[in-house]
Amino acid sequence: DAGVTQSPTHLIKTRGQQVTLRCSPISGHKSVSWYQQVLGQGPQFIFQYYEKEERGRGNFPDRFSARQFPNYSSELNVNALLLGDSALYLCASTRLQGGGELFFGEGSRLTVL
Amino acid sequence: GENVEQHPSTLSVQEGDSAVIKCTYSDSASNYFPWYKQELGKRPQLIIDIRSNVGEKKDQRIAVTLNKTAKHFSLHITETQPEDSAVYFCAASMDYGGSQGNLIFGKGTKLSVKP
Numbered sequence: 309d310a311g312v313t314q315s316p317t318h319l320i321k322t323r324g325q326q327v328t329l330r331c332s333p334i335s336g337h338k339s340v341s342w343y344q345q346v347l348g349q350g351p352q353f354i355f356q357y358y359e360k361e362e363r364g365r366g367n368f369p370d371r372f373s374a375r376q377f378p379n380y381s382s383e384l385n386v387n388a389l390l391l392g393d394s395a396l397y398l399c400a401s402t403r404l405q406g407g408g409e410l411f412f413g414e415g416s417r418l419t420v421l
Numbered sequence: 422g423e424n425v426e427q428h429p430s431t432l433s434v435q436e437g438d439s440a441v442i443k444c445t446y447s448d449s450a451s452n453y454f455p456w457y458k459q460e461l462g463k464r465p466q467l468i469i470d471i472r473s474n475v476g477e478k479k480d481q482r483i484a485v486t487l488n489k490t491a492k493h494f495s496l497h498i499t500e501t502q503p504e505d506s507a508v509y510f511c512a513a514s515m516d517y518g519g520s521q522g523n524l525i526f527g528k529g530t531k532l533s534v535k536p
Contacts, residue, residue, distance in 0.1 A: 341523065350427075350510045350526030351465065364523040398464065409455070410524060412464040 310334070312413035314399050320419045321389050329384045329416045333401030339363070340382040341410065342374055343398040351398055357382055386418075394420045423448040425513050427527025434501050435535050442530045444511035445493040451513040454487060454494045455524070460507045468509075469496070501534045508532070 313332045321327050333340050339358040343351035353366040357376035371387045380401075386393055396417050400410040424447040434440050446454075455470035471478045471485045471494065478485050482501075487494040498505055508531050512524040 343524075348529075350512075350528050351524070353523050353525065356523050366523075409467055409470065412457075412466070414464050 312399055312401050312411050314397075314413040314416050316416055317414065318417045318419075320421060322421050323389055323391060325389050325420075326385065326387045327389060327418060329386075329397050329399075329418075331382045331384070331399030331401075331413060333380050333382070333399075334411055337401035337403050337411070338380050339402045340376055340380065341400045341402075342382070342384045343400065343412075344368070345396040345398055345415070347395075354384070389420045391420050394418060423451055423513055423525040425511060425525050425527040427511050427530060429530060430528065431531045431533070433533045433535065436501060436503060438501055440496075440498045440501055440505070440532055440534075442496045442509055442511070442532075443493060444495070444513075444527050445491075446513040446525075447492065448513070448515075449489075449492065450515050451525075453514050454485070455512050456485060456496050457510045457512065457526075458507045459510065459529075465510060498532075501532075503534050503536050506532055506534045 315330045341356040342354040345351045354368050355374040356364040360376045374384045376382045396415040398415045399413045402410050427444045452473035456468050457465035458468045459465040469480050469483050469485050471487050473489055482499045484497040508529045510529045511527045514524045
């Protein structure tokens with residue numbers, strides 16, 4: 309079984325640009341969450357989606373948005389990039405029912421210049 | 422909202438010794454407490470978790486204890502090996518109502534096991 313897959317793995321953008329990150333959950337997992345991990349820190353919760361609906365939102369500005377598709381894959385969009393958005397963006401999926409174990413993807417490393 | 426504090430930030434032990442990492446949480450409604458191990462450049466991977474209806478859980482050399490009254494939980498690694506060297510994160514969430522995907526993480530503990 310494939311794990312959580314994310315793309316792209318690395319990308320470089322300049323300030324003010326927009327970025328879209330993609331995530332495919334483990335087969336059978338209907339919930340996808342996004343986390344931002346700045347170097348040397350723990351992951352910070354950005355969004356959770358379940359059955360295409362937003363189930364939770366962390367303390368991030370409106371420049372961050374996400375959506376979930378009928379096949380449960382998800383996209384994270386960040387507009388008007390700032391230098392401080394440079395981070396590893398992790399996607400995680402869970403079955404939701406029966407337990408809270410989150411399975412993380414390898415992440416998309418975003419560098420903003 | 423929930424806040425998770427983790428100590429120490431770095432921990433160095435000799436191979437074969439035990440390592441203990443401690444976390445406290447603020448929201449008494451939290452009932453799910455996982456621990457993740459993250460090696461350099463890799464994804465966080467779940468190593469053990471505990472729910473609030475259990476006080477202790479063991480898996481080979483790894484154990485987690487939970488004190489709901491004091492709102493703290495700890496990771497214990499016995500007989501440490503060099504491959505245990507990594508950053509360990511504790512986290513907390515409410516494991517109901519679809520909130521399982523919303524984990525609040527501590528800042529991490531960098532464990533170094535010296536041969």
